Amino acid sequence: MYFPEYRARRTRRTSNIRRMVRETFLRVDDMIYPMFSAFGENIKKEIPSMPGIYQQSIDNIVIEAREVYELGIPAVILFGIPECKDSMGTDAYCDTGIIQETIRAIKKEVPELTVITDVCMCEYTDHGHCGVIKDGDVDNDETLKLLTAEALSHAQAGADIVAPSDMMDGRIAAIRSVLDDNDFSHIPIMSYSVKYCSAYYGPFREAADSTPQFGDRRSYQMDPANRQEAFREAALDVDECADFLMVKPALAYLDIIRDIKERFDLPLVAYNVSGEYSMVKAAAERGWIDYDRVMMETLIGMKRAGADIIITYHAKDAAKLLNAE
Ligand code: PBG
Numbered sequence: 140m141y142f143p144e145y146r147a148r149r150t151r152r153t154s155n156i157r158r159m160v161r162e163t164f165l166r167v168d169d170m171i172y173p174m175f176s177a178f179g180e181n182i183k184k185e186i187p188s189m190p191g192i193y194q195q196s197i198d199n200i201v202i203e204a205r206e207v208y209e210l211g212i213p214a215v216i217l218f219g220i221p222e223c224k225d226s227m228g229t230d231a232y233c234d235t236g237i238i239q240e241t242i243r244a245i246k247k248e249v250p251e252l253t254v255i256t257d258v259c260m261c262e263y264t265d266h267g268h269c270g271v272i273k274d275g276d277v278d279n280d281e282t283l284k285l286l287t288a289e290a291l292s293h294a295q296a297g298a299d300i301v302a303p304s305d306m307m308d309g310r311i312a313a314i315r316s317v318l319d320d321n322d323f324s325h326i327p328i329m330s331y332s333v334k335y336c337s338a339y340y341g342p343f344r345e346a347a348d349s350t351p352q353f354g355d356r357r358s359y360q361m362d363p364a365n366r367q368e369a370f371r372e373a374a375l376d377v378d379e380c381a382d383f384l385m386v387k388p389a390l391a392y393l394d395i396i397r398d399i400k401e402r403f404d405l406p407l408v409a410y411n412v413s414g415e416y417s418m419v420k421a422a423a424e425r426g427w428i429d430y431d432r433v434m435m436e437t438l439i440g441m442k443r444a445g446a447d448i449i450i451t452y453h454a455k456d457a458a459k460l461l462n463a464e
């Protein structure tokens with residue numbers, strides 16, 4: 140197949156032919172929309188670095204959850220901003236905690252919407268780390284006790300899927316066993332399996348008020364330079380019975396998404412994180428890029444890399460475009 144007999148442009152000539160040879164698709168079904176639930180009433184506070192994304196009290200969350208459902212987006216992932224934070228992150232596993240109340244409210248008002256919960260301690264601890272601090276570092280095994288209590292409490296409040304994002308060792312097995320022992324063997328675990336220590340989480344930490352008060356997360360989140368380690372992390376989660384694997388962030392890690400997709404057969408989630416969203420929004424606000432096109436190109440890129448599902452702050456914007464097609 141050489142030029143001039145073969146001409147690659149022939150299959151790009153008309154929109155119908157382009158449709159026929161298209162290899163990758165983004166569907167509304169592929170997206171999960173993240174939401175930030177804040178303590179209080181009648182609160183809707185835009186996150187300065189994330190235009191269009193809000194910290195909201197439950198009364199407003201429920202309204203947006205209905206909108207998300209009506210757009211055809213199958214699921215939301217919830218993050219909580221509690222009234223009080225303490226060293227043990229008590230609100231995270233309290234039956235009347237911010238997330239537990241939010242789950243119940245959404246499940247009551249929009250029962251068909253799938254509710255995923257982020258299981259981690261950093262939104263609930265006063266020091267902002269993802270677990271219990273001992274000798275200046277996060278203690279793995281002590282943290283597992285809190286994470287299992289948190290995951291169980293989310294399931295009891297009605298969560299459909301729990302998504303641990305802490306990067307402690309052994310958390311998937313620990314959570315699976317506590318869920319199974321309490322009649323929640325039907326609740327899937329979406330593991331943040333391959334989560335890098337990334338500066339792209341900056342805007343999220345503003346949104347969730349979860350910046351570590353000392354040090355950083357390098358002793359538990361992965362070094363951005365590592366690829367082999369991603370395989371080990373994913374393999375551990377598969378052994379521990381995770382139901383979904385995740386790579387996070389997405390944009391600077393498309394190679395890892397492709398690698399994990401090729402090596403493991405579990406549904407693969409890519410997290411299109413806060414900083415990735417902020418960059419697109421900021422450039423679009425300045426008129427430097429076309430928001431709709433850059434957004435869709437980014438999302439299709441993640442799918443082409445191998446993601447089955449994308450957690451993205453763009454979900455509503457993308458769904459509106461897809462529904463209008
Ligand atoms: C909690 C958590 C974080 C994100 C999701 N869950 C922040 C972090 O690890 O610091 C980041 C999401 C985003 O940036 O959009 N551990």
Ligand code: ZN
Pocket residue numbers: 259260261262268269304305
């Ligand atoms: Zn955390």
